[in-house]
Each structure stands twice: as structure tokens, then as C-alpha cells.
Amino acid sequence: MPYRRTENVVRRLAARHAAIIAAARDAANEGGMAAVQIAPVARRAGIAAGTVYRYFPGKTDLVAALLTEVAEREIGALRRAADVAPGPLSALSAALMTFAARTLRQRRLVFAATTEPVDAEIDAARLDFRKALAAEFTRRISNAIAGGHLPEQDATLAAAALVGLFVDGLIGPLAPDASGREREVVQSLTLTALRALGVADARARGLVVQTRVSDQ
């Protein structure tokens, strides 16, 4: 009874698993969720359609894995940006700007991950992303309120609304064309968001200075 999975095989399997998710992510970023189809994703990953089913029980699970991966990556990025800020308000501001900047860079992917419905099962995974995102914002908003930097308000409601504000302002169907002036659009929308939270003079206070946005 031979065939103990050798180290090499394990590595190859893991690599393929990742390659499938990466292929799905690329497809989503190019054509939205509608483009995440088994056959094309498989082709992109260099395997046959059937093989996908050796790695994921079904399409739903693949998409869920994709969304989880995207969520971790995005939320990690804004957490890192916020954590180096000097105070609660600038941490919040940094998180917002980072989200805005990254959203602009990966428009379709973020749209797919936050907004675009597919079916009831996948909705749950998308919800997790939004939840994590909103939770991150809620936490930062609450901190700022606690520190007296923002007026009392329903942080949860505000966070949910902010996600919508950014998504629609940046990559919604009516979002202005930002090419060549990304920085300006990101700053302007962050300013609007901060005003929405009750910061009257964000610009004067230097809260919306652009920092480098990590690539990872």
C-alpha cells in the first residue's frame, strides 16, 4: 500500500490550490463575478475544469475562499496603515484613505467583493467581507468618539454608510473618472467621509495627507 504523499506533492497541491484562487481573483478583477466561471478559471490556472473539483467541493466554496483571501489582504492593509498613525482620528483617516486608494486600484475586485450579488450561498461570504470591513471602521470610529474627536453617533450605522459612500463615490457606475487624479479623488472623498462623521476641518488639520499605499 504505497503512495504516502511526498513533500513535493504536498507543495504542488498547495501551489495549485493557490493558483486556482489567484486565477479566480484575476477573473473577478477583470470581468466581475460573472467572469468567475469554472472553465475559464481552470484554463487560466492551467488545469482542466474537472480538476477544480479536486480542490473545491463546488463553485460556491471557491468563491468563498476567494473572498476570504481578498478580505484578509484588504483589511490587513488598512489595519497596518491605521496602526502607525499617531492618534485615533488620524488612524481612522488613514484607514479610510487606504481603503479608498486600494479600492480605486482594484475597482472590479472590490466591487465584486462588496456589492455584486451572485447567489444566496455566496452572499454569506460577501457579507463576511463587508462585516469585517465595517467592523474595522466601526472600531476606529468608536475610538475617535471615545477620545472626544468625533461627536456621539451610531458608529455601526456610520461605518455601513461609509462603505457605501466610498464604493459608490469611487467605483460605482457614476463615479467620476479618476485616472490621472486618483490622489485628488481619494482626498476629496475622504474629506467628505470625515465631514460626515463630524470633522469640520479635516483638511486644515492635515488629516488627509496622502501616504504611500502598500502594494501587497
Add this chain to the structure above:
Amino acid sequence: MPYRRTENVVRRLAARHAAIIAAARDAANEGGMAAVQIAPVARRAGIAAGTVYRYFPGKTDLVAALLTEVAEREIGALRRAADVAPGPLSALSAALMTFAARTLRQRRLVFAATTEPVDAEIDAARLDFRKALAAEFTRRISNAIAGGHLPEQDATLAAAALVGLFVDGLIGPLAPDASGREREVVQSLTLTALRALGVADARARGLVVQTRVSDQ
């Protein structure tokens, strides 16, 4: 060569046309765009599936007609609310509150009409709705800026962002449960929206007093 369409027949055909759209609207408001399927809509309208095709060339056209109808109805409502307001800022406020209140009453329908993608062809019709909505907001915002009631800003960007703010804050997947406290949620979000536009003290100025929202 008899059979000139008699008056009665014309009426019946028109009524059926309307009944199909109404059935589609009800379906959308109950189950989102996914529930707008030819067979169920036909059943709801009391006709056979094939008959739909005597009234609409295809599903796309039916959905487009539905969205057009919804757009007219909704935008009419907020225009009426704004037009009776005493000044530009309260007109803007009235439009926002009306949109919020009506959105809360027809959650799925508004979500379907603003956000839920279906396919490329239908997207165009949804875009028209959003455009009309955003245009209405843009106009009101510009008026308020011109009158010196709001700081200078990109009214188009702000309008697009506000649509997102409301949709996500009210009916997005993370929107708080508003049942029983609709008024409060509507006011709170309108307040947030006005703050986003640069109105620091909307509540003090009595801008978010609830008015009756028409039913039509």
C-alpha cells in the same frame, strides 16, 4: 378584412402591459432581480409565459420598462417633496429624507433598481435610474452651494457618494434593523449626509424634521 382594434381591446392590451410591469415590480420587491423571471412574472400577471413576448421583445426590455417606471415614480416623489421646501438647503434636505424614507419602505426594489447587477444590457437601464437620481441630488447640491449654504465641492462626486451612503446605510447587508424606528434611522442618516456636505448643525437648524412621505 375586419378586426380594427376596438377601444375595448386597446384598453385591455394597455392594462395587460401595465399588469406585467406591476407583476415584475412586485417580484423584484419580494425577491430582488433574481425573482424577475418570465414564467413567474407571467403567472403573477395571470397570463402564459409566451404572452409576455407579445408585449415585450425580451426580458431585457421588460426589466428596462420596469426600471424606467420605478425611476419616474421615485424621482417624482423626491422632486415634489423638495419643491415645496422654502429654500435650497431645506429642499436638498427634503429630497434626501424622502429618498431615505421611500428606500426603507421598498428596500428590495430600490436595491434592485440601484445596485443589483443582472447583465450588461440591463445595467444600462439601471444606470439611467442612478443617473437620474444623482442628477437630482447634484442639482439640489449645486443650488445650495450657489446660495452659499454649502462649501464649494464637487457636487457630482458628492451626489454619487450620497446614493451609496443611503443605500448601504439603509438597506445594505449591514444596515441596522430599522423596523419600529424608521423615523430615527432616516433622520440620523440624513443628518450624516448633510454633515458630509458640510452642514455642521443640521439638527439645530431644523432641517431634518420628518414630513409625511407620499405613498404613490
Add this chain to the structure above:
DNA sequence: GCGTTGATTGAACCATGGTTCAGTCATTCG
């Protein structure tokens, strides 16, 4: 009534896209 014309029906058709699986290939171990 009755012929003519248009409206209606609903089952068959078709396209799309996820899923399965019998056959083939690759890797391990004695």
C-alpha cells in the same frame, strides 16, 4: 352564425454554465 384575424397558450427548444465520471496519466514503493 361564420370567416378572418389577431391574441393566447404552454410545451418544446435552446443556451449557458456547473457538475460528474470513466478513462488516462503520474508518482510512489517493493
Add this chain to the structure above:
DNA sequence: CGAATGACTGAACCATGGTTCAATCAACGC
């Protein structure tokens, strides 16, 4: 090597849902 085991393939399968159309029905004008 060669037997055993698992991975891979891709064409066939299936479900869903829009669309078509031959048969049927209903209304009009004579």
C-alpha cells in the same frame, strides 16, 4: 520494472431559465 494509488482530463450530463411556435381561442364585421 510493475502494481497500486491517487491526480488529471474533458466530454457528457444536468438544471435553470429565456425564447419560440404550432395549435387554440376570442373578438370583430358582415
